[in-house]
Amino acid sequence: MASTIEMKKLSSKNIVSPKGFTAAGVHCGIKHKKKDLAILVSDVPASVAGVFTTNAVQAAPLKVTKEVVYETKKMQAMIVNSGNANACTGKQGLADAYEMQRLAALKLGISENLVGVASTGVIGEIMKMEPIQTGMEKLIPDSKLENGIDFSQAILTTDTVMKNTTYSTIIDGKEVIVSGTAKGSGMIEPNMATMLGFITTDANIESDELQKALSNVTDCTFNSITVDGDTSTNDTVVVMANGLAGNEPLSPAHPDWENFYTALRLVSEDLAKSIARDGEGATKLIEVEVDGAISDEEARKIAKTVVGSPLVKTAVFGCDANWGRIIAAVGYSGAVVDPDKITIKIGGATMVENGEPIKFSEEVLIEILKQHEVKIYVSLEVGEGHGFAWGCDLTYDYVQINASYRS
Amino acid sequence: MASTIEMKKLSSKNIVSPKGFTAAGVHCGIKHKKKDLAILVSDVPASVAGVFTTNAVQAAPLKVTKEVVYETKKMQAMIVNSGNANACTGKQGLADAYEMQRLAALKLGISENLVGVASTGVIGEIMKMEPIQTGMEKLIPDSKLENGIDFSQAILTTDTVMKNTTYSTIIDGKEVIVSGTAKGSGMIEPNMATMLGFITTDANIESDELQKALSNVTDCTFNSITVDGDTSTNDTVVVMANGLAGNEPLSPAHPDWENFYTALRLVSEDLAKSIARDGEGATKLIEVEVDGAISDEEARKIAKTVVGSPLVKTAVFGCDANWGRIIAAVGYSGAVVDPDKITIKIGGATMVENGEPIKFSEEVLIEILKQHEVKIYVSLEVGEGHGFAWGCDLTYDYVQINASYRS
Structure with missing residues (x-):
């Protein structure tokens, strides 16, 4: 094999x-x-x-x-x-x-x-x-x-x-x-x-x-x-x-x-x-990778919750490194997490380590968030589960497309 | 009492x-x-x-x-x-x-x-x-x-x-x-x-x-x-x-x-x-009432799913009587439903009766959807459960507000 x-x-x-x-x-x-x-x-x-x-x-x-x-x-x-x-x-x-x-x-x-x-x-x-x-x-x-x-x-x-x-x-x-x-x-x-x-x-x-x-x-x-x-x-x-x-x-x-x-x-x-990349109105593919969940299934659940959060999606659209919304989504995913062990990276940049905010350069983050693919990495350290989810940003065009779909 | x-x-x-x-x-x-x-x-x-x-x-x-x-x-x-x-x-x-x-x-x-x-x-x-x-x-x-x-x-x-x-x-x-x-x-x-x-x-x-x-x-x-x-x-x-x-x-x-x-x-x-009425960017309060669910809890769950659907929210923003999105949300709520017994009304107008689409006047519906309060009624006929949920439409302004919240 x-x-x-x-x-x-x-x-x-x-x-x-x-x-x-x-x-x-x-x-x-x-x-x-x-x-x-x-x-x-x-x-x-x-x-x-x-x-x-x-x-x-x-x-x-x-x-x-x-x-x-x-x-x-x-x-x-x-x-x-x-x-x-x-x-x-x-x-x-x-x-x-x-x-x-x-x-x-x-x-x-x-x-x-x-x-x-x-x-x-x-x-x-x-x-x-x-x-x-x-x-x-x-x-x-x-x-x-x-x-x-x-x-x-x-x-x-x-x-x-x-x-x-x-x-x-x-x-x-x-x-x-x-x-x-x-x-x-x-x-x-x-x-x-x-x-x-x-x-x-x-x-x-x-x-x-x-x-x-x-x-x-x-x-x-x-x-x-x-x-x-x-x-x-x-x-x-x-x-x-x-x-x-x-x-x-x-x-x-x-x-x-x-x-x-x-x-x-x-x-x-x-x-x-x-x-996901061609989601209605999307300008960016968002990939969320979760590591250290209690199971692969939970890792995927958390990844999906983060990538599905309208607040995360609009922040990515606006190139806003608002990691607070990411950690909030991790928290309400329903998965087992320990807030003091959460690490979050956007692109390669660490935003949170073991639950504590890390100083980062807004300029670097804006460059990362301007790309057509944005990778968010979440480490939980409560188990061995690993998974991905993909989504897209939430934009004016999403609203425009869906406010008038039938007409 | x-x-x-x-x-x-x-x-x-x-x-x-x-x-x-x-x-x-x-x-x-x-x-x-x-x-x-x-x-x-x-x-x-x-x-x-x-x-x-x-x-x-x-x-x-x-x-x-x-x-x-x-x-x-x-x-x-x-x-x-x-x-x-x-x-x-x-x-x-x-x-x-x-x-x-x-x-x-x-x-x-x-x-x-x-x-x-x-x-x-x-x-x-x-x-x-x-x-x-x-x-x-x-x-x-x-x-x-x-x-x-x-x-x-x-x-x-x-x-x-x-x-x-x-x-x-x-x-x-x-x-x-x-x-x-x-x-x-x-x-x-x-x-x-x-x-x-x-x-x-x-x-x-x-x-x-x-x-x-x-x-x-x-x-x-x-x-x-x-x-x-x-x-x-x-x-x-x-x-x-x-x-x-x-x-x-x-x-x-x-x-x-x-x-x-x-x-x-x-x-x-x-x-x-x-x-709910003052949700970010909202122009309308949406009230969803669900009747005939198997419990009050399930009725509230369905009501929340419908009022939380981005597609329903954008349709209400666009005054689009897209009841298909309402019935789709009822379907994915996870609650017990019988598709052939679902009745849906927007304002007083019946859109679906026992799962079958009813002809309606687009003009009347546009008038209903132009109001500042839009009421959606869903009847399931599988039990006695009853409940409400409230939300708002999804608009360009929601995206604008949240794409740049920290800045």
């Missing part, structure tokens, strides 16, 4: 790069102008894993996709729209989600129970199905890189940039690619967000093993980001693994398991961080 | 209006110009009750005040400063808080263990004690109404208005007055906030009974407001009851108990709502 991990980041590749995947994205008319309908297809039915919002109110498409993940346990395609979340739309909404599934299956000539559905956008409006029907005809899945890009663009809402990442690794001497794309960007909070994530890989792995790996990875990636503390009704991350790389089936017992797991983790972490 | 409750709101009175209370507030030099040092005094040692922040990191003055409340169990004066929270200031901070107690006791010629201390302002800066020493001499406690106003002004930080409220009731045929003053206004969250509250009454009641009453009242008043989800290190509400009204000692067995309890509750609710 201690062998080196084989890993390459492929910056020009995307979700169609693993063998046997095609995609398309078009404008169908749910949004005014931008692309709003997308399809992702595997040549063959793929192993599948999914994680979904913990919100008690779940959008209709989640019911459909969960059936594919948990009952069919294979997936061959995802049909995705942006502009309308198809959430809180009652019986009509559920009928519409099934209709999207049916239309995509019909188009591809595959079984309906192999097609997942995802929607993102405004909550509480009945889907317009006519644009979906006509748009479906315009979707021409292909393995060209530009088709992967079309897909990534068509799933966005208030995102300002596409989110893509791809790694290649070696399993049984063969190249295996893991690639992902995601959308944010408000309503982002631990335990999934108004976030859609789609990961493709040509690795050969059973659905059950894939699900275990995805669930583990999610805790320290997608569930460790927050934009505004709102957990959405639509959050979904789906992985399709179609096995076309031809490796022996993967499990933790496989000698190259760490290669695969690391690729999946890096794809998830890259997507999670890019979602 | 079912008799009518005697209650008058006295809009021109304040914390010096109950018999035997005096106060003063001056500028001592912690802040640039505004008043920043205040004292509240009872002619005789008073029964006392207090509630304090649940933050694991607590400011030095809280230790001092808790000793008075829990050990002395009598209080005769509170010394309060604004501009510096004396939080995260280590051993020096604690020494400074005790020094403030000592100086106030010396000035008044009373025992040190009868003097509570409260501080509010920036976290993590060592107190300047010289202004406190010289300011102490300028404090001339008096029962004139303007002295009560001076006190209320001197405890403010980013508050835009003073917060005062006074009720009179009848106990044993005698007039009893309960009056309170508070400061907000950011870092306000259930379980106390960067909030100071001081309540005076001339009622005769033992400290233990007073503590029980205050704790009960706090759950559905001070702990039911949120501005930004940040729980501060300094939150304190203290009640002094000096007994000078001359009534028989109060307890729930007293025939006029409800009169006293209601006065205490109304004072607390008025202060809590005025803090």
